Amino acid sequence: MRPATQRKHAKILQAAMDVFGSKGSTNGTLAEIAEQAGMTHAGVLHHFGSKQNLLLEVLAYRDQADVAELADQHIPGGPELFLHLVRTAFANAQRPGIVQVYTVLSAESVTDEHPGRPYFEDRYRVLRGDVVAAFRELCGQQGVTSMETVDAAAAAILAVMDGLQLQWLLEPTAVDLAQASEFAIRSIVNGVLHPGPELRSYVE
Amino acid sequence: MRPATQRKHAKILQAAMDVFGSKGSTNGTLAEIAEQAGMTHAGVLHHFGSKQNLLLEVLAYRDQADVAELADQHIPGGPELFLHLVRTAFANAQRPGIVQVYTVLSAESVTDEHPGRPYFEDRYRVLRGDVVAAFRELCGQQGVTSMETVDAAAAAILAVMDGLQLQWLLEPTAVDLAQASEFAIRSIVNGVLHPGPELRSYVE
DNA sequence: GTCTATATGTAGATAGAC
DNA sequence: GTCTATCTACATATAGAC
Helix, strand or coil: CCHHHHHHHHHHHHHHHHHHHHHHHHHCCHHHHHHHHCCCHHHHHHHHCCHHHHHHHHHHHHHHHHHHHCCCCCCCCCCHHHHHHHHHHHHHCCCHHHHHHHHHHHHHCCCCCCCCHHHHHHHHHHHHHHHHHHHHHHHHHHCCCCHHHHHHHHHHHHHHHHHHHHHHHHCCCCCCHHHHHHHHHHHHHHHHHCCCCCHHHHCC | CCHHHHHHHHHHHHHHHHHHHHHHHHHCCHHHHHHHHCCCHHHHHHHHCCHHHHHHHHHHHHHHHHHHHCCCCCCCCCCHHHHHHHHHHHHHCCCHHHHHHHHHHHHHCCCCCCCCHHHHHHHHHHHHHHHHHHHHHHHHHHCCCCHHHHHHHHHHHHHHHHHHHHHHHHCCCCCCHHHHHHHHHHHHHHHHHCCCCCHHHHCC
């Protein structure tokens, strides 16, 4: 692909991220994306064929951009992964736009026949697997933990990051995304290693 | 309001919850809601005036339905609130429809000028306040904890419940909503009372 | 209170000129 | 590669008959 075309592609993708983040993928229109990219909606369709295809490329684009940002620095495994997730939360607190695209599109994806659904199913499956692997390494060092607990903890760590993003987007001054994510991840990791008292015990 | 009219209202609201849950509030149409309620879209508008107003009444309806379900049994304060949240997670695992409406609409609400946004801002503010109050009672019994930690923990508990719902909706067999919620809430509550080691200490 | 008919707006996609 | 023009489809909302 020619460099000029490649730049146009990138510009359209950036515009699409912006618009899908602001309006959602259903409400965001090709015309608005085109305007931000400096062309008409017909031009956008020339590059991406259809709105659905553009959406899928937006989702793939961020993964690619994330990897590029890490340079050849691969995502760490083992206990370092937890620190990496906390660093991600700190980074996300500086880029509400990207956070909003993912929050809106991931929730939209559970609706009927949404084109982004396979992407998010796969994404969460992979991420949960990574976190489970990190827990296995950690527990191997420090003791034995049931498989159900590790599965629950892995899902919970991703969940708390997503859920805090939603509250933070709604009211940025009321939620400290970075600090709350760090506290929650730490609490869940510690909860796996040292179960602690049951909730019931706190009542009377 | 006459009883027959009231029943029609309820029937339309049920249909709207169903459709907004399946398609989102943007993609869900008045025609589909009307069909499920046994009338035409003009009939729906006769009852609710506009689609936007219907959406807002759907959001209010669930709160009202939740309260009715609890009978005159008010939402508990203090440490019992944590057990109540766990019970809610168990109940939610039996009603994917309701969970989906809230997951989809809450994320949609962060988009530009979404009519449901004030509702969700308010909802989270109130819920965080309830959880913070529960922590204060708990910490009063068991020791001193910083305000920032309590705020972070309150947001995190709501966040983990929401985030687990998303993963569970995407892949119900891969995530145990009830069990994972219980584990995460317990871990975060214990994290407030007994901080435990920092994440950094687990590396090397 | 519900219908049919219609007004009005806007979306995504296509065709063909330049 | 980008444009204008147009097609087709479908949405919300209104008007007025029954």
